Amino acid sequence: MNYTQEHVDMAADELFFADFxxxxxxxxxxxxxxxxxxxxxxxxxxxxxxxxKSKYTFRKNS
Known part of the structure; x- marks a missing residue:
């Protein structure tokens, strides 16, 4: 599997905000x-x- 930083950031957001x-x-x-x-x-x-989510995210604004 070939994961990009965007995939990692999306997964981090999902995990973080579910826990939050x-x-x-x-x-x-x-x-x-x-x-x-x-x-x-x-x-x-x-x-x-x-x-x-709008204030704190692992995703970068592109």
């Missing part, structure tokens, strides 16, 4: 203050993930 979503969900269930803060800025967990 799980961890953030757990923290939000446990921390009422965090849950309120996130709830004020975002309507859904998908919106949170989309926001962070």
């Amino acid at each position: 979503k799980d961890r953030l969900g757990k923290k939000m269930r446990e921390d009422k203050t965090l849950r309120k803060s996130v709830g004020k800025k975002f309507r859904s967990m998908d919106e949170v993930i989309d926001y962070y």
